[in-house]
Amino acid sequence: MRDLITVVGMNHKTAPVEVREKLSFQETQLPASFKQLSRIKGVKESAILSTCNRVEIYTVFKPGTSNTQDIFNFLSEFHQIPPETFRDCIYELSDLHAIRHIFRVASSLDSMVLGEPQILGQFKNAYGLATENKATGMILNRLFHKAFSVAKRVRTETRIANSAVSISFAAVELAKKIFDHLSDCQVLLIGAGEMCELAAKHFINAGIYEIYITNRTFNRAMALAEDFGGEAVPFKDYIFLLEKVDIILTSTGATEPIITADIVSRAMKKRKNRPMFFIDIAVPRDVEEKVHNLSNVFLYDIDDLKEVVTANQQEREKEAKKAEKIISEEALQFTHWMDNLEVVPTITNLRKHADAIRKEELKKTISKLKNLSEKDKEAIDRLTQAIVNKLLHGPSVMLKQTEKNGAGRSAVEIVQKMFKLDNPDKANILSGKERKS
Amino acid sequence: MYFYLIIFSIGFYFLSMVSSFIYLSKPKPAYVKWISGLLTAGFVTHTITMILRFYQSGHFPITNLHESLSFFAWGLALFLLIIHYRYGISVLFSFATPIVVLFISLSLSVPTGLFPLAPILKSIWLPIHVTLAFLGDAIFALTFCISIMYLIQEHHIKGKKIGKTTKLLPSLTLLDQLNYRLLTIGFPLLTLGIITGSIWAEYAWGSYWSWDPKETWSLITWLVYAALLHQRLTVGWRGKKAAWVAIIGFGMILFTFLGVNLLLSGLHSYGRWS
Numbered sequence: 001m002r003d004l005i006t007v008v009g010m011n012h013k014t015a016p017v018e019v020r021e022k023l024s025f026q027e028t029q030l031p032a033s034f035k036q037l038s039r040i041k042g043v044k045e046s047a048i049l050s051t052c053n054r055v056e057i058y059t060v061f062k063p064g065t066s067n068t069q070d071i072f073n074f075l076s077e078f079h080q081i082p083p084e085t086f087r088d089c090i091y092e093l094s095d096l097h098a099i100r101h102i103f104r105v106a107s108s109l110d111s112m113v114l115g116e117p118q119i120l121g122q123f124k125n126a127y128g129l130a131t132e133n134k135a136t137g138m139i140l141n142r143l144f145h146k147a148f149s150v151a152k153r154v155r156t157e158t159r160i161a162n163s164a165v166s167i168s169f170a171a172v173e174l175a176k177k178i179f180d181h182l183s184d185c186q187v188l189l190i191g192a193g194e195m196c197e198l199a200a201k202h203f204i205n206a207g208i209y210e211i212y213i214t215n216r217t218f219n220r221a222m223a224l225a226e227d228f229g230g231e232a233v234p235f236k237d238y239i240f241l242l243e244k245v246d247i248i249l250t251s252t253g254a255t256e257p258i259i260t261a262d263i264v265s266r267a268m269k270k271r272k273n274r275p276m277f278f279i280d281i282a283v284p285r286d287v288e289e290k291v292h293n294l295s296n297v298f299l300y301d302i303d304d305l306k307e308v309v310t311a312n313q314q315e316r317e318k319e320a321k322k323a324e325k326i327i328s329e330e331a332l333q334f335t336h337w338m339d340n341l342e343v344v345p346t347i348t349n350l351r352k353h354a355d356a357i358r359k360e361e362l363k364k365t366i367s368k369l370k371n372l373s374e375k376d377k378e379a380i381d382r383l384t385q386a387i388v389n390k391l392l393h394g395p396s397v398m399l400k401q402t403e404k405n406g407a408g409r410s411a412v413e414i415v416q417k418m419f420k421l422d423n424p425d426k427a428n429i430l431s432g433k434e435r436k437s
Numbered sequence: 438m439y440f441y442l443i444i445f446s447i448g449f450y451f452l453s454m455v456s457s458f459i460y461l462s463k464p465k466p467a468y469v470k471w472i473s474g475l476l477t478a479g480f481v482t483h484t485i486t487m488i489l490r491f492y493q494s495g496h497f498p499i500t501n502l503h504e505s506l507s508f509f510a511w512g513l514a515l516f517l518l519i520i521h522y523r524y525g526i527s528v529l530f531s532f533a534t535p536i537v538v539l540f541i542s543l544s545l546s547v548p549t550g551l552f553p554l555a556p557i558l559k560s561i562w563l564p565i566h567v568t569l570a571f572l573g574d575a576i577f578a579l580t581f582c583i584s585i586m587y588l589i590q591e592h593h594i595k596g597k598k599i600g601k602t603t604k605l606l607p608s609l610t611l612l613d614q615l616n617y618r619l620l621t622i623g624f625p626l627l628t629l630g631i632i633t634g635s636i637w638a639e640y641a642w643g644s645y646w647s648w649d650p651k652e653t654w655s656l657i658t659w660l661v662y663a664a665l666l667h668q669r670l671t672v673g674w675r676g677k678k679a680a681w682v683a684i685i686g687f688g689m690i691l692f693t694f695l696g697v698n699l700l701l702s703g704l705h706s707y708g709r710w711s
Binding site: 176179272298 | 594595599600603606607611678
């Protein structure tokens with residue numbers, strides 16, 4: 001029987017935000033939470049991941065003691081919320097399923113926006129807090145580090161995070177395919193609106209050179225200009241800016257297009273055909289459709305951008321399938337590592353290891369002593385076997401006894417370190433040699 | 438020896454081309470090292486073959502069709518590597534290495550032997566003229582590739598088809614600026630190539646300009662690029678239009694280079710096979 005990794009938690013898919021916020025953990029609550037968790041029967045290690053989209057408790061139970069109901073009760077008692085109010089929101093996973101789940105969370109396959117990068121940071125932070133509170137041990141330490149490397153593998157081996165999946169980010173990505181350096185670009189923001197301002201913020205973060213803001217209500221433009229560190233321009237003057245600015249974000253309440261192909265074509269002459277990129281977020285649209293037909297001018301409206309985003313999402317979903325494969329593979333490997341931590345396999349490994357050394361040394365010596373008869377060789381062989389058996393008797397008995405006392409894991413750890421059994425590759429090499437000889 | 442070295446260099450170029458195609462379907466940064474490494478290997482081998490040829494023949498190895506095709510491929514590989522280290526546009530390899538492979542392979546499809554040099558070709562102006570002209574041609578081959586990349590990228594952005602291709606290709610502005618920069622290098626080379634050619638013609642034929650087909654077509658090519666440069670500088674031609682003219686210009690170069698040799702006859706025609 002081996003230790004059991006379990007996950008008890010809820011995420012944006014299983015629980016509404018009203019429930020998630022009630023069950024979330026503040027950083028200051030963590031020391032007390034870990035203390036309570038450690039008192040639960042059988043719990044050896046624990047960690048808590050609490051973000052706005054999920055609350056999850058990872059635990060390692062001693063063999064045969066696992067009882068996720070206790071973790072569930074802990075959640076209810078700690079937050080003083082009646083269990084029936086959130087019972088249906090909770091998922092409980094153990095062993096291979098739990099490991100896979102943890103890897104999926106770290107790799108952002110379980111996120112609301114597939115492949116979004118923040119979760120790995122939050123995940124690392126959760127691990128840091130758990131180690132600070134000394135709540136993790138050998139298994140969770142290894143599990144978290146493995147999860148980091150799995151997330152990295154997913155990121156490099158699949159294109160899951162390679163495409164923009166929000167409208168404003170897609171607009172920035174697109175601008176980068178028209179202009180070489182956004183740091184040389186000037187942006188004009190016409191009108192206001194949540195989406196438009198969000199896009200403007202994305203462009204500012206991307207490091208544009210300057211942003212101008214215009215609005216029918218000049219005060220509104222002034223306020224936004226202050227927010228963005230840009231320059232406010234009176235609404236009647238913005239047309240003159242068109243020969244200067246490269247990217248235009250529009251979102252006015254106008255019922256007719258305010259920017260016509262004529263206006264743009266005149267501006268293009270003055271700017272010697274330097275490219276322009278119009279992003280029209282308004283409905284009804286602010287920019288005449290014909291503008292897109294002018295050379296070196298590109299016009300994308302809200303639907304065009306939505307289409308880009310949908311295509312990118314599909315791409316991510318395709319890549320997610322590849323990622324699932326990587327994760328299943330790694331999770332399985334992790335259970336193998338855990339199996340190897342057990343007492344019986346450790347004894348077997350120890351014997352194999354010793355026997356491999358014995359055989360190798362025996363071969364060396366016998367090849368040097370050329371005058372030995374077959375009988376002599378057999379005697380030496382028996383001698384070495386006897387030495388190995390007697391030497392290993394002590395550790396083997398010790399391991400078996402500690403298993404009964406419940407301290408098997410720490411003994412296994414010591415023995416593995418002592419004989420360098422914790423490196424499975426090396427063990428394989430030795431057993432390979434053994435087979436050959 | 439010479440022949441084997443050329444085969445080796447073709448091999449390297451070819452492998453570089455194949456890896457640049459693999460890069461198209463799986464754009465991993467690790468592949469770029471393979472592409473540029475193999476191209477460099479091909480280039481170094483190629484350089485050795487030219488030095489060897491120089492020693493064997495005693496004159497600059499650009500006197501017949503085989504040598505000039507090979508020199509053109511060499512120049513293209515050289516500029517491709519320079520642009521790679523300056524700008525790091527990895528997809529450019531996928532467009533330009535096929536041209537390198539094509540031209541060096543073509544150079545083997547024509548007689549490769551050493552011919553005694555016609556007395557008329559023995560002048561210092563010849564290597565200068567041919568080197569300048571072919572280096573200019575190699576630059577224009579690159580503007581041809583970059584223009585095609587521009588048109589593909591533009592087609593996708595205008596058509597609102599954003600995906601793998603747009604991600605792989607660099608931004609429109611970068612491609613356009615690079616095209617312009619190469620034009621400002623290639624055009625002087627071409628101009629000097631024509632001027633030195635006419636000086637040499639004065640020595641060899643006693644006349645600066647005699648309207649033989651190669652001269653005429655060179656002049657037409659020169660006019661195309663001159664017009665492009667002029668329009669870019671004055672009215673701000675750029676983007677799609679400029680890309681199309683660069684493509685047409687390279688078509689002219691190909692015709693001047695190969696078409697005239699193979700199809701038309703004239704004073705330059707002793708360069709036909711030999």
